Amino acid sequence: MAAMAGSVLLAFLMIFTILSSSVSSLSLNYYDKTCPNFESAVTNAVKKAMKNDRTVPAAILRMHFHDCFIRGDLKGCDASVLLKSTKKNVAEKDGPPNVSLHAFYVIDHAKEAVEKMCPGVVSCADILALAARDAVALSGGPNWAVPKGRKDGRISKASETRQLPAPVFNISQLQQSFSQRGLSLEDLVALSGGHTLGFAHCSSFQNRIHNFSATVDVDSTLSPSFAANLRRICPLQNKAKNAGSTMDSTTFGFDNVYYKMLLGGKSIFSSDQALLTNPKAKALVQKFAASEAEFGKAFAASMVKMSSLTGGQEVRLDCKVVR
Ligand code: HEM
Ligand SMILES: *[C@@H]1O[C@H](CO)[C@@H](O)[C@H](O)[C@H]1NC(C)=O
Numbered sequence: 001m002a003a004m005a006g007s008v009l010l011a012f013l014m015i016f017t018i019l020s021s022s023v024s025s026l027s028l029n030y031y032d033k034t035c036p037n038f039e040s041a042v043t044n045a046v047k048k049a050m051k052n053d054r055t056v057p058a059a060i061l062r063m064h065f066h067d068c069f070i071r072g073d074l075k076g077c078d079a080s081v082l083l084k085s086t087k088k089n090v091a092e093k094d095g096p097p098n099v100s101l102h103a104f105y106v107i108d109h110a111k112e113a114v115e116k117m118c119p120g121v122v123s124c125a126d127i128l129a130l131a132a133r134d135a136v137a138l139s140g141g142p143n144w145a146v147p148k149g150r151k152d153g154r155i156s157k158a159s160e161t162r163q164l165p166a167p168v169f170n171i172s173q174l175q176q177s178f179s180q181r182g183l184s185l186e187d188l189v190a191l192s193g194g195h196t197l198g199f200a201h202c203s204s205f206q207n208r209i210h211n212f213s214a215t216v217d218v219d220s221t222l223s224p225s226f227a228a229n230l231r232r233i234c235p236l237q238n239k240a241k242n243a244g245s246t247m248d249s250t251t252f253g254f255d256n257v258y259y260k261m262l263l264g265g266k267s268i269f270s271s272d273q274a275l276l277t278n279p280k281a282k283a284l285v286q287k288f289a290a291s292e293a294e295f296g297k298a299f300a301a302s303m304v305k306m307s308s309l310t311g312g313q314e315v316r317l318d319c320k321v322v323r
């Protein structure tokens with residue numbers, strides 16, 4: 001009798017789990033009835049900000065990646081990156097690798113516009129996912145439909161930014177970081193192509209150009225002229241806080257130049273270079289370097305996968321504070 005009650009309970013639990021996971025799953029038409037046509041308000045906010053500041057697309061793409069990769073349950077895309085610190089809590093945005101995070105105001109402006117259309121309906125996490133897509137598309141990259149229905153989280157901890165992969169990671173560390181989140185080697189190679197946009201500070205690639213190992217000062221996988229240039233920009237006793245390098249030679253264009261430069265020894269991070277140390281990953285790098293269309297297709301598919309890792313609870317009214 002007890003065993004039967006147990007199995008009935010188990011059956012109920014299983015049904016409940018299936019139901020609740022389908023309730024939290026995302027869909028393309030999630031807001032069709034509650035807030036149709038709001039996506040153009042997000043696109044307009046990104047467009048407007050880009051006109052005044054060309055670094056906005058890189059900032060938003062990195063912000064979304066950062067959001068998705070951080071949270072203890074590995075279901076990160078919950079806009080926790082947008083929350084500001086409080087008296088009792090230091091938030092993600094004030095955690096260590098935050099030098100590159102900026103342009104939060106773009107998401108706030110988009111949210112304000114969307115709130116005017118339909119108050120309290122669209123989550124900040126969805127707005128950030130859409131803005132990241134727009135940032136890529138408006139920079140000449142692929143466009144894709146974003147499944148929606150994310151909820152915003154209530155927890156944001158500076159200490160959890162440790163969950164981000166580090167630029168000194170090798171291929172096995174990168175693969176582990178991605179596979180923990182259900183992302184494959186192909187996702188890793190395609191999403192690393194996000195480094196076609198933006199800028200890196202000296203501290204992020206310092207390991208490759210000074211005191212690289214016990215025997216050599218400079219990473220020998222770097223092209224010598226490229227390394228010399230990075231060393232000129234970032235001398236060992238570097239005092240300039242904002243010194244650094246663009247990620248590829250077409251900083252503001254979303255293209256496959258990152259992969260071409262990587263094959264030529266001109267990548268910025270050890271984690272980029274690491275993609276060439278695995279034969280399968282290297283073959284993908286070669287494929288994306290040879291075809292921008294293949295890269296665009298793979299990037300869009302992997303972005304949808306990454307941005308579906310979500311587990312929030314509410315729809316915030318102001319993206320900076322919990323409800
Ligand atoms: C694979 C593991 C990754 C590592 C280790 C990594 C590491 C970094 C680091 C260290 C920076 C520079 C921070 C600074 O010095 O200011 C950076 C910048 C950036 N990352 Fe990544 N990243 C990774 C994956 C990604 C992914 C998946 C995306 C998006 C799809 C992305 C998009 C960007 C962008 C756009 C920037 C430039 C930000 C700006 O200019 O404002 N990264 N990344
Ligand atoms: C990064 O964190 C520091 C404190 O650790 C904070 O003063 C700064 O405003 C943060 N930067 C951003 C862009 O939030």
Ligand SMILES: *[C@@H]1O[C@H](CO)[C@@H](O)[C@H](O)[C@H]1NC(C)=O
Pocket residue numbers: 170171172173
């Ligand atoms: C990557 O680094 C980790 C930690 O330092 C090390 O244990 C591992 O052997 C390295 N893997 C490769 C492929 O170099």
Ligand SMILES: *[C@@H]1O[C@H](CO)[C@@H](O)[C@H](O)[C@H]1NC(C)=O
Pocket residue numbers: 211
């Ligand atoms: C280089 O690294 C070694 C040990 O790895 C360290 O003892 C030395 O101080 C470093 N040199 C500089 C200039 O940072």
